[in-house]
Amino acid sequence: MSREHGLVDPGRLLTALGTEGHHLAEAVRAAPVEAPVPACPGWSIAEVARHVGSLYRMIRRRLAEGRNPEDWPRDPEPGQSLSAFLEAGLAELLDELAAHDPEDRADTWWPADPTYGFWRRRMLHETVIHRVDVEQAAGADSAGVPEDIALDGIDEALTLWFGQKLPMLGLTGTKAGSVGVRAGAHSWIARAGPDVTEAWRCSAEEAEAADDVVTAEPERIYLWLWGRASLTSVTVRGVHDQAAQLWALLRLATR
Numbered sequence: 001m002s003r004e005h006g007l008v009d010p011g012r013l014l015t016a017l018g019t020e021g022h023h024l025a026e027a028v029r030a031a032p033v034e035a036p037v038p039a040c041p042g043w044s045i046a047e048v049a050r051h052v053g054s055l056y057r058m059i060r061r062r063l064a065e066g067r068n069p070e071d072w073p074r075d076p077e078p079g080q081s082l083s084a085f086l087e088a089g090l091a092e093l094l095d096e097l098a099a100h101d102p103e104d105r106a107d108t109w110w111p112a113d114p115t116y117g118f119w120r121r122r123m124l125h126e127t128v129i130h131r132v133d134v135e136q137a138a139g140a141d142s143a144g145v146p147e148d149i150a151l152d153g154i155d156e157a158l159t160l161w162f163g164q165k166l167p168m169l170g171l172t173g174t175k176a177g178s179v180g181v182r183a184g185a186h187s188w189i190a191r192a193g194p195d196v197t198e199a200w201r202c203s204a205e206e207a208e209a210a211d212d213v214v215t216a217e218p219e220r221i222y223l224w225l226w227g228r229a230s231l232t233s234v235t236v237r238g239v240h241d242q243a244a245q246l247w248a249l250l251r252l253a254t255r
Contacts, residue, residue, distance in 0.1 A: 006121050007152040007186070010102035013120040014094070016149055017127060021090035023143055024052065024131040029083040031138035038136055039228050045137050049082040050075060052130050056089030059119055060096045066107050093123065110164055122160075125153050129226050136228070150218035151186055157225040157250065158188050158199040165253040166197045173197065173249060177242040180207030183218040190246050197249070212238035214246075227251055 006013070033046040040048065054074040061069040076085035100106075102117030110118060128145060135142050145153070158181065166172070176193025180202075187207035190199040207213060214221065216234040223229040227250065236243045 006117075007155050008121075008148055010117045010120055012148070013102075013117070013124050013152075014097055016146070017097075017120060017124040018090070018094055020124060020127040020131055021056075021086065021094075024049075024127055024134065025083040025086040025090070027131055027134040027138065027140065027143075028086060029081070031134055031140065033082060035137045037133045039133055039226075045134050046082060048130050048133050048137075049086055052127065053082070053085040053089040055126065056086070056093045056123070059123060060089075060093045063096050063100075063106055063116065063119065068107070097123075109168075110160060112164070121152065121156060124149070125156055128153065129228060132223065132228050145219045145222060147184065147218050150222040151184055153222040154181065154183055154186070154188070154218065154225060155201070157222070157254075158190050159201075161253040162190055162192075162197065162246070162250055163199040166249055169253065171197070171249065171252050173245050175241060175245060177212070177245070178210040179242045179246045180210030180213040181221065182207050182213065182215045183221045192242070192245055192249060210238070210242070212236055212240060212242040212246075214243055225250055226254060 028045060028049045031045050033044060035045050037043045037045060037048055054072065058069060058072045061072050076082060097116060097120055100116040102115060102120060104116045105114055106116045106119060108114050108118040128149065132142065172194050173192030174194065178189055178191045181188040181190065182204065187202050187204045188199055189202045189206060189210055214234050214236055220229055220233055224234045231244065231247060
């Protein structure tokens, strides 16, 4: 299957991953680590930090070994802070990603993109979303999401999580229909129902012809798709049923 390119240059993805990883570590350092995370019921900021730091190490080993590792560090070393745990894992992952061309083959869970570039993109958005989680849990001002990263994150949420992960899990919608998503100069269609779950980039005209049309600034749609912004934080034109179904299905795909 051909390589599925994102909306952002791979070099930009790698640089942004480093920047966002440092922002996340700084947010954790400044936060009350026992604070609950609204978007992740049952998790505290400490759990988010352990999850991301562990994931950095797991993906680094997966890339090096060409398969899912059986074991990897999941907790800070004795005396190591959560922010230092994050920074050390990030450094290992950045070194591994930078040592390979983004088009080099790698073990991934998306058949359309079996490359190192997949993990540049995937780990960037993992980091951004959990940085937002820490900010929301701490009641801190958000550092915001750059527009190009938010647009790429919308594309990833729709084409990867909605269009790929839901079918992998065998999950479908209950009512057939389509949602047009419009942000900046980009548009997408997400179609769901008992027999189909798919999403693709499209023209503005095609998006406008969908059953429901979702519009807002890119950062807001990005966070809405990931459940980090409320159902009412975007503008929906139509009967709203399909937009609500899209949002609910993504909660299942990304949990």
